[in-house]
Amino acid sequence: MSALLADVPLSRSVEDYLKAIYHLSSQGGFASTSDIAAMLLVAPPSVSGMIRRLSDSGLIEHVPYRGVQLTNQGRRAALRMIRRHRVLELYLTERLQYDWDGVHDEAERLEHAVSEELIDRMAQALGNPRYDPHGAPIPTAAGEIEETVLVPLSDAELGIAYELRQVDTEDPARLRYLAEQGLIPGKGVTVTGRQPFNGPVTFSLVPGGERVIGRELAQLLLCKRADG
Amino acid sequence: MSALLADVPLSRSVEDYLKAIYHLSSQGGFASTSDIAAMLLVAPPSVSGMIRRLSDSGLIEHVPYRGVQLTNQGRRAALRMIRRHRVLELYLTERLQYDWDGVHDEAERLEHAVSEELIDRMAQALGNPRYDPHGAPIPTAAGEIEETVLVPLSDAELGIAYELRQVDTEDPARLRYLAEQGLIPGKGVTVTGRQPFNGPVTFSLVPGGERVIGRELAQLLLCKRADG
DNA sequence: ACTTTGACTTAGTCTAGACTAACTTATGCC
DNA sequence: GGCATAAGTTAGTCTAGACTAAGTCAAAGT
Numbered sequence: 001m002s003a004l005l006a007d008v009p010l011s012r013s014v015e016d017y018l019k020a021i022y023h024l025s026s027q028g029g030f031a032s033t034s035d036i037a038a039m040l041l042v043a044p045p046s047v048s049g050m051i052r053r054l055s056d057s058g059l060i061e062h063v064p065y066r067g068v069q070l071t072n073q074g075r076r077a078a079l080r081m082i083r084r085h086r087v088l089e090l091y092l093t094e095r096l097q098y099d100w101d102g103v104h105d106e107a108e109r110l111e112h113a114v115s116e117e118l119i120d121r122m123a124q125a126l127g128n129p130r131y132d133p134h135g136a137p138i139p140t141a142a143g144e145i146e147e148t149v150l151v152p153l154s155d156a157e158l159g160i161a162y163e164l165r166q167v168d169t170e171d172p173a174r175l176r177y178l179a180e181q182g183l184i185p186g187k188g189v190t191v192t193g194r195q196p197f198n199g200p201v202t203f204s205l206v207p208g209g210e211r212v213i214g215r216e217l218a219q220l221l222l223c224k225r226a227d228g
Numbered sequence: 229m230s231a232l233l234a235d236v237p238l239s240r241s242v243e244d245y246l247k248a249i250y251h252l253s254s255q256g257g258f259a260s261t262s263d264i265a266a267m268l269l270v271a272p273p274s275v276s277g278m279i280r281r282l283s284d285s286g287l288i289e290h291v292p293y294r295g296v297q298l299t300n301q302g303r304r305a306a307l308r309m310i311r312r313h314r315v316l317e318l319y320l321t322e323r324l325q326y327d328w329d330g331v332h333d334e335a336e337r338l339e340h341a342v343s344e345e346l347i348d349r350m351a352q353a354l355g356n357p358r359y360d361p362h363g364a365p366i367p368t369a370a371g372e373i374e375e376t377v378l379v380p381l382s383d384a385e386l387g388i389a390y391e392l393r394q395v396d397t398e399d400p401a402r403l404r405y406l407a408e409q410g411l412i413p414g415k416g417v418t419v420t421g422r423q424p425f426n427g428p429v430t431f432s433l434v435p436g437g438e439r440v441i442g443r444e445l446a447q448l449l450l451c452k453r454a455d456g
Numbered sequence: 457a458c459t460t461t462g463a464c465t466t467a468g469t470c471t472a473g474a475c476t477a478a479c480t481t482a483t484g485c486c
Numbered sequence: 487g488g489c490a491t492a493a494g495t496t497a498g499t500c501t502a503g504a505c506t507a508a509g510t511c512a513a514a515g516t
Contacts, residue, residue, distance in 0.1 A: 011502075011503090013502080013503065013504090032463080032464090033463075033464055033465085034462095034463060034464080042503090042504070042505090043504080043505060043506080044463080044464065044465085045464085045465075045466080045467095045504090045505075045506080045507095046503070046504055046505070047464090048464065048465050048466080049465095049466095049502095049503070049504085050502095050503075051465095053502085053503090064464080064465080064511090065463075065464060065465085065510095065511060065512070092346075095323070095353075096346065096349045096350065096353060097349065098349075105343075106342075106343055106345075106346055109341045109342075109343070110338065110341050110342065112341065113337045113338050113340065113341035114334075114337075114338065115333075115334055115337070117334075118320075118324070118334055121324045121325065121326075122324065125323075125324060239472075239473090241472080241473065241474090260493080260494090261493075261494055261495085262492090262493060262494080270473090270474070270475090271474080271475060271476080272493080272494065272495085273474090273475075273476080273477095273494090273495075273496080273497095274473070274474055274475070275494090276494065276495055276496080277472095277473070277474085277495095278472095278473075279495095281472085281473090292481090292494080292495080293480090293481055293482065293493075293494055293495085294494095
């Protein structure tokens with residue numbers, strides 16, 4: 001009913017809000033006003049104002065005092081932005097020698113300016129890759145995204161072989177540290193112990209040896225059982 | 229006196245105005261309100277408003293009812309944008325298979341979003357080139373631009389060997405046509421005749437044979453004497 | 457059931473940058 | 487030299503998207 005008009009060009013801000021809402025509502029059902037405000041570094045009333053506009057244009061559903069969810073139209077737009085962002089990140093690292101901890105900001109600005117055509121050309125130049133430098137799946141041009149259930153290293157079963165698939169942060173300092181520790185997508189990991197009270201996690205790396213890492217970082221390391 | 233503050237980030241619109249003013253005032257001394265309006269497709273009062281703001285921030289000098297000129301600060305900012313645009317155009321054609329008639333719009337949007345670092349990396353990947361795909365000189369990172377006196381093919385001396393150096397349009401249809409005629413930077417040309425009343429120009433292409441072209445297009449083909 | 461508290465929304469303001477309508481300046485023609 | 491015309495400017499309005507201040511809703515504790 002709401003999607004009477006085809007793809008109207010979206011403003012930079014609208015694109016940012018849709019992306020934020022996508023990320024926030026990917027686990028729980030609703031994205032709250034204050035979470036969106038915190039993610040975008042704006043004041044809550046600014047979010048309320050934007051919610052009205054997005055809701056009026058049929059990109060989100062709003063349940064007052066509860067939160068928002070993307071409509072199909074909104075989800076399509078959000079996935080388009082995520083595809084842009086991830087293709088850009090990979091292109092910059094693969095072709096222009098960016099480090100995986102430095103690409104985020106550049107991609108964040110470029111994603112609003114690139115054409116669909118340029119993204120597709122970049123993707124093609126890279127062989128239509130499925131994952132970005134952090135291991136996050138790249139949505140296809142058609143708007144499909146791979147959904148794999150991954151478990152944080154902090155929750156992995158003891159003694160079981162896992163593969164590190166995705167590093168779930170964009171923070172340069174954390175990314176730099178993790179790369180120094182050899183913790184990049186594709187590595188094999190087996191948790192050998194967990195200290196109580198949110199203490200560190202010990203694990204062995206393949207290739208590589210025994211390591212210890214804080215719980216907070218361990219939660220960012222998304223893994224998959226090596227056999228499954 | 230006016231450049232008390234160092235490089236404040238400029239808005240997208242400001243960047244567009246500075247670029248337009250640079251181009252318009254490169255030949256004559258002043259850029260007029262209506263010429264700027266025509267180039268940016270905005271109404272003259274919008275230009276008057278922006279002139280006030282640019283003038284207040286020390287980027288231009290305004291002589292009421294006569295026009296504007298860039299200050300040194302403004303010229304630096306304009307050349308930075310032109311460098312971005314031209315590096316992007318070259319990168320897109322060299323590395324992502326864009327045609328020289330299709331790069332302009334993409335570069336026009338990207339130039340506002342890229343960082344200095346990305347431009348420098350692209351330039352480096354291309355071997356710090358001096359000319360864009362249309363033969364226009366690329367300003368250096370330090371803000372210097374090559375100034376060569378070129379003569380339009382329409383004004384070239386009869387029987388003298390010239391080199392086509394630059395094609396001075398961004399219009400895709402014209403660029404496509406010129407490329408089909410073999411008229412790309414680097415080609416040798418000798419004018420053999422000129423019809424009166426803005427009639428066509430006949431010339432020989434090296435390599436290539438005898439050709440005829442309308443006066444309007446001939447004015448876009450900037451050449452240099454082959455010996456000079 | 458009342459109150460407290462934190463989250464959310466409404467109301468009103470600000471800025472950049474566009475617009476139209478109306479006025480002013482400069483120029484060129486007779 | 488006076489007037490028509492084109493170009494430029496001023497004045498006032500609009501929209502997106504931010505803000506602060508103030509009010510409202512809902513959930514939790516007494």
